[in-house]
Amino acid sequence: MSDIILQNLLSPVVLFFVLGIIAAIFKSDLKFPSGLSEGLSIYLLIAIGVKGGIELSHYSIDEVFAPILGALFLGVVIPLFTIFILKWMKLDTKNAIALAATYGSISIVTYGAAISFLAEVGTPYEGYMNALVVLMESPAILVSLLLLNIIENKKEVLTVSSQRMGIVPSSMKLIDKEILRESIFGKSILLLLGSLFIGLFLGESAVPMVKPLFMDLYNSVLILFLLNMGLIAGQRLPEVKKHGVKLLLFGLCTPLLYGTLGVLVGNVVGLSVGGAALMGVLAGSASYIAAPAALKSSVPEANPSIYLGLALGVTFPFNLIIGIPVYFEIAKWIQ
Template sequence: MRVIKLDLKNSIGLAATYGSISIVTYGAAITFLDESGTSYEGFMNALVVLMESPAILVSLLLLKIAESRKNLPVYSTRNLGFIPVSSNLIDKEVLRESIFGKSVLLLVGSLLIGWALGESAVPMVKPLFIDLYSSVLILFLLNMGLIAGKRLAEVKKHGVKLLVFGLFTPLLFGSLGVLVGDIVGLSLGGVTLMGVLAGSASYIAAPAALKTSVPEANPSIYLGLSLGVTFPFNLIIGIPAYYEIAKWIQ
């Protein structure tokens, strides 16, 4: 973002959204693997929950560190050398929003409920959460398409560089995710899903946290880019590309 000369607050917004993951893109990847007959590790669903919040916390930590450099630092001789000391890098409100935000809380709650009840609860939730999944996903994607169309015009105002970032970043991060998945020994489906998680961008959890913690960041930039550019790119090109890269590596 420094190369593009984007300001700090909007850069942090993009760091949070592109560091986090997209649960809907992951769901589309699951459908893609099911239709291709490719199996994957069941614990990949738990990684969705684990990878949702850390990027938000890290990006806000980077913001606090960057802002502290602009002010007169408080030095401590207790450390090796002189290192700026900040007593409030991450405030309680940021932690609360990142860990107990609505989407994150639903994901963690669902994970704990599933862990506690096990497979015995599947017949109870199957009619709503499994049988209707594809239909609800289609309606949600149509709604996301309408929102993305409205945001895309705002992204274009900031130049072609942002559009290139929205297209290049998922391929770069997704390829790294595929590589990491292969190194840790995941199956073909698991490696593909790791690429999808690494290459996707959040437009639900991260924007909700940013709205509270970084209100100066323009939602039309980080939400418009993640939802209007990267999200459809991953659905059309990204998921099949990560799958083919995974097959080539393995």
């Protein structure tokens, strides 16, 4: 285990991430232009989506049905677990919902780093795992916001007359249309889904065109992105300290809990060691792109320094340095 963790620590993607953290801590003037940062995000989303679609075109629905069910199961169950844990910790409802959406959704960059890790240790994985990334992005956001509306409206009852007239008070809507639109057509999910379907539709015929940019250069672009993520994570670290040791422990312990659950589910649905490890990475990661984008408009009362600070300042570096090799070792031990 120690050799695997050391190997991961000495990989270029992790070292450049650490470099970014060091730059932020010592207040270096290093920074990425906002346009470049946005461009790198778009690149990674398209690369993972189109590769997943091309790989998915090689499989029949019978082969991917069980893994898809496993991914959807995790997307629903993890937010419920998170709400239970945070209510036990006495965290207020709005921030608990925000963390449930954040930790139920996934980190596309952590997944990308895990793919690089598996390539370094020479472990194959199912190509359709890239498609499962898309499936696990939205359900947790929708489930969390649905729970928020149920909790807030649990004492309200629709009158018979309003039901007959088709009038539903806005406060009683289980989920707002704008929230649904943002969860499905937000940048992250739109690019992942769109790229996935393009890759699925074109199959191998797309490889000659997409390979030079989206496959051959993937790891190099990931290094740039993680350097930028290191800068942002380093800036977020002081915010996490303000909210106490309990939340800090939550950001460190739940990835291991959910990651182990993800590996177990991956094993149950018949994934290989590499595939089960990636399922663990998806389950143990936390979103700092799709979920915060939805939360910003739908739960404005939630504190971004909590859900973004924990996801980006604690869970992301933990998974990048320790989590990924741990989930890999758990997957090897189980199988």
